[in-house]
Amino acid sequence: MNTSLNSLLQKSQLRMTFSMGGVICHEGAEADHIYWVSRGQVALFTHKAGRSVWLGMSDTQLPIGLEALQSQRYGLTATALGDVEVMAVPFGLAKQLFDSQPLARMQWLQQLCQHVSRTETMLFKNANQPPDAILKQLLQALVQPEKSTSKTVSGLQVQLLRPLLGLTEEKLQRLLHQGAEEGWLRQQQDQIYWQAG
CATH class of the missing domain: 2.60.120.10 (Jelly Rolls)
Known part of the structure; x- marks a missing residue:
């Protein structure tokens, strides 16, 4: 402030x-x-x-x-x-x-x-970004540099994604599957994380 x-x-x-x-x-x-x-x-x-x-x-x-x-x-x-x-x-x-x-x-x-x-x-x-591009940006934004040597990675709860991205459950599951297959998303229980390639 x-x-x-x-x-x-x-x-x-x-x-x-x-x-x-x-x-x-x-x-x-x-x-x-x-x-x-x-x-x-x-x-x-x-x-x-x-x-x-x-x-x-x-x-x-x-x-x-x-x-x-x-x-x-x-x-x-x-x-x-x-x-x-x-x-x-x-x-x-x-x-x-x-x-x-x-x-x-x-x-x-x-x-x-x-x-x-x-x-x-x-x-x-x-405005015209597909949901996967927005999700990638969101997850990357949660990777915060800390003391210039290591990084802290925060996860995102899966339940937040539907209202944030405006997706149906079916589309959300397809997106999560796509991210895991392409190797940029890692899921642990109900949390998802950015996975650097």
């Missing part, structure tokens, strides 16, 4: 936790909080022409729900891909600061421009 906003928001911050599959905010829902991810992985999705489009992983410096300061509604769906902790600021307070504090407004508008730019780029890139 921006240090200059920290003093204004610190007293009203709420710490919230979400487990795997927890939805932090729904696209189109009326905003109740602005969120900063402090721990964990969050996937961002939007819906276009009846299908889910992956917008990437959340950035710890870029708040989730910032676009709602102009529209009052969330512009994307944010889903926890494991145990996630967020710092949440009540939307009313965030909106009040946005409207009354020139410094807060300027900083958030800069962040909003970054958010819109990233969202448009990812939307253009992923």
Whole structure:
């Protein structure tokens, strides 16, 4: 979170936790909080022409729900891909600061421009991607470099894939089978992992 906003928001911050599959905010829902991810992985999705489009992983410096300061509604769906902790600021307070504090407004508008730019780029890139390409990107994004020498690999629960990718059970099973056959996906019980080739 921006240090200059920290003093204004610190007293009203709420710490919230979400487990795997927890939805932090729904696209189109009326905003109740602005969120900063402090721990964990969050996937961002939007819906276009009846299908889910992956917008990437959340950035710890870029708040989730910032676009709602102009529209009052969330512009994307944010889903926890494991145990996630967020710092949440009540939307009313965030909106009040946005409207009354020139410094807060300027900083958030800069962040909003970054958010819109990233969202448009990812939307253009992923809008016509087949589900296997999106799943590959999701799994690769969960491989996090750690201390520049080793990597931590997080898994993704199979049950999350249907709502995230908008697939029927039959299509999902075909996709998992295809990934295992092609060697880029490894499944252990109900978790799937990226398997580098």
